[in-house]
Amino acid sequence: MKKKAFICTCAASLLICNCVTAAPVFAADYSFIQKVENLQYDAEFQAELAEEEAIKAGKADTSWFDPDDPKEVYEITTEQQLFGLAKLVRTRKIEWKVNEVYTFKGVTFKLMNDIALTKNWIPIGNSEVHLFEGVFDGNGHTISGIKINGSQEDNQGFFGYLAGTVNNLNLSGSINTYGSNIGGMAGTMTSSAVVENCTVNIEVSGTDKIGGVVGESNSGQVINCHNQGSVKGNVKVGGVVGENWNGRIEQCSNEGTVVSKGKGVGTYGTGGIAGRSVAKSAMIKESFNRGNIHSGNECAGGVVGYTNAVGSTVESCYNTGSVSGPEDGSYGYVGGVVGSIGEDGVKLRNSYNAGTLKNGKYIGGILGNYTADYYNDIGRSISNNYYLNNSAKAAVGKDREGKGKKRYSKTIVPMSSGDMRSTHMASDLGNAYRPDTSGMYGMNNGYPVFIWQENETIDRNAILKKMRIGYKDSFQKFFEENLYGTVSGEFIIEMFNPHVYIENMFSELKDKAEDMK
Structure with a gap:
């Protein structure tokens, strides 16, 4: 073991001596270029190794x-x-x-x-x-x-x-x-x-x-x-x-x-x-x-x-x-x-x-x-x-x-x-736009959208949650008192939500229901 260590040490020393004595033979700028190229090669080599390992x-x-x-x-x-x-x-x-x-x-x-x-x-x-x-x-x-x-x-x-x-x-x-x-x-x-x-x-x-x-x-x-x-x-x-x-x-x-x-x-x-x-x-x-x-x-x-x-x-x-x-x-x-x-x-x-x-x-x-x-x-x-x-x-x-x-x-x-949010705003902006017909709780909070935008799915429960408490309670009571047969509250919302603000339409529906009684 000691003999091997001794041989390795001598070899390393000889290598160092060779490097030191050989260096003056080369021009300074050549040595610099060689060093830079070696560093670049080493960096590229390391990157390639990393890629290979990942692959x-x-x-x-x-x-x-x-x-x-x-x-x-x-x-x-x-x-x-x-x-x-x-x-x-x-x-x-x-x-x-x-x-x-x-x-x-x-x-x-x-x-x-x-x-x-x-x-x-x-x-x-x-x-x-x-x-x-x-x-x-x-x-x-x-x-x-x-x-x-x-x-x-x-x-x-x-x-x-x-x-x-x-x-x-x-x-x-x-x-x-x-x-x-x-x-x-x-x-x-x-x-x-x-x-x-x-x-x-x-x-x-x-x-x-x-x-x-x-x-x-x-x-x-x-x-x-x-x-x-x-x-x-x-x-x-x-x-x-x-x-x-x-x-x-x-x-x-x-x-x-x-x-x-x-x-x-x-x-x-x-x-x-x-x-x-x-x-x-x-x-x-x-x-x-x-x-x-x-x-x-x-x-x-x-x-x-x-x-x-x-x-x-x-x-x-x-x-x-x-x-x-x-x-x-x-x-x-x-x-x-x-x-x-x-x-x-x-x-x-x-x-x-x-x-x-x-x-x-x-x-x-x-x-x-x-x-x-x-x-x-x-x-x-x-x-x-x-x-x-x-x-x-x-x-x-x-x-x-x-x-x-x-x-x-x-x-x-x-x-x-x-x-x-008005309906004429889209036309004022140009033919790339259309009104946000889903209203102030819909796709774009009532502001104009592009014609290419698809209608996003409207979460009716989320819409109701955004309504003020007074409207929400009255809205529920209105459905219970006035809806019958096969028509559901969900269907009513489906009908009018794409075109108007829910709170304003509810007020109109409520007034009409009172007139019909």
Whole structure:
């Protein structure tokens, strides 16, 4: 034993001596480059090991894929096949050819049933090289139990890096990381990527560019997607998309709480639909937020925190959630729809705010801050917007031109809650809207909704609980005294609840019943 120890010690000493005497032979910058490359290689190697271990834990099944006989459509039925897809996208076709990878462009994957994951998830794709370019058809099914915990890597989500299409898919789970570009469905989207008809209920957290559905969209399209999970990050945090760079967001919604923890002044944004929506073709259209927004950043908005560039558009959007800026109120812009518009030519049209606004230095019913230089352009770029008159003292919190209320009198209009719930309000906002016929206890508290929104199931017991006690007792007594035969109280509620406020209609019914006696 001692002899072996002695030999090992001598060998180690000899190795150290060789290293010391050899070092001066090489130039200093060469040694530095070599060291950096070694560190990078080591980090990549460790990441690959971690991925391999996770994939092994998930027992990846790639038996369905034959590279010599590829198919146009693959059916996914098991957790192991999902892990297999993730493994293949991260695999090189030929080990020594970096860009020879499986992206599955032109290939469709169809989910045939719900799948509950039992192992920690490894995203499908993670970089510009290892990305998914195929079509993933969720077929209306749900993948639950998605879990990514403690990762420091960027591009995390069910898809890490998406250049293809995902549709008709529902997800649930949790993604808690320390990286950037984190989203429930996709961490990063390219210009060719589309996410459509999807629902995400995932608790998502990270640092920069964090979204309930997508972390960063680089000219991608997010259509008819809905987030129900909480979203937390430092900067550029959105209920649907963290940063929408030149992309399109249409007919989307957020009902989850959105929180940005980063503090300080800058164009960082926090919003119900997008944290930031920037570049000339960036669009948010026919989308709404019901979730509560809590921002430590400079810009917080019910729909979008910050937007800029001529041509960028926020059109036919609404907010009913609460929006709060920095708690100390020493800085920050808080807007019912947009936190801050940073350039001339941004279009803000046919939108409204019915949510509460607080904190921040500047608070506006529609806009927290507007930096446009040209007074005469206001009517062309900002038009037909409304806000509850008790949500803010002014339509715009801070205005570079300082024109005051007069400047916005025809473009942003304060309204009472009664007027905003009126039947004509939807037509005033434009053809994207319809009245909330379910009344003040229904889908949207009586405020206008979009035509694309389906009628939500109304809980009649919940409606009755919200009624004042006096009305509730009289309502019950009225049914007992006046209903007979096959007609039930539930049927009566079914008849009139979709069209009027329950308390007012009850009074009318009661009067008519008295006249008939």
